[in-house]
Amino acid sequence: MRVHLAALAVACTTLFACPATAHGPTPQKAELRTTIAASPDAVWKLAGDFAGIGAWHPLVRAVKATGGNAPGAERTLVLEKGEITDGLDTYDAATRSLSWRLNTENAEALPVSFYTTTLTVSGAGAGSAVVWNARFYRGDTSNFPPDELNDEAAVAAMTAFFEAGLEGLKAKVEGK
Incomplete structure (x- = not known):
């Protein structure tokens, strides 16, 4: 009986120790804001x-x-290194907010495996405030991703994508 209990204790320790040492990706976040010298309706x-x-x-x-x-609407974005497909989750014209998620990933085009994102436009003084935020996972969800698909790469890519987008939106609306 002692041998069986000792073997059971070892088996349980081994079984439950493995998940404790393994880890998967943690969700990352990005949020950027800009102000635009135009009405919220124009933005x-x-x-x-x-x-x-x-x-x-x-x-x-x-x-x-x-x-x-x-x-449920879908869009495929053609980026420099390939295509990704988004699906629209919510659209609310009254609050000027829309949310979408990544439906088809392409880690070469954007080094994330999944994201949900929301873009909101609101009034800010005589202009508008635009907030773009996301929750996402790195491009390689294994325990030891290569540098180009790790958390830092995902955060950098999403931040750069948002920055370029907000700068482009501002320039287009303000006519610059």
């Missing part, structure tokens, strides 16, 4: 068009979209 006219991101985001080379601004 929303561009930013609120789910299929229209190519008109103001300089990193988006082309957009193929279906479904308009209805939840």
Whole structure:
């Protein structure tokens, strides 16, 4: 009986110790804000068009979209290193907010494996405030991802994508 209990104790320790030492990816976050010298309605006219991101985001080379601004709509963004596909989750013109998620990943084009993101336009003095935030996972979700697909690469890529987009939106709306 002692041998069986000792073997059981070793087996249990081994079984439960492995998950404690393993880890997967943790969700990362990015949030950027900008102010635009235009009314929220003028900014929303561009930013609120789910299929229209190519008109103001300089990193988006082309957009193929279906479904308009209805939840469930999809768009494929053509980026420098490939395509990714987003699906629209929510669209609320009254609060000037839309949220979408990555449906089809391409870690070469954008080194993340999944994201959910929200873009919101609100009034800010005589202009507008635009907030773009996301929660996402790195491009390689294994325990030891290569540098180009790790958490830091994912944060850097999402931040750069948001920065370029917000700068492009601001320039387009302000006519610069």
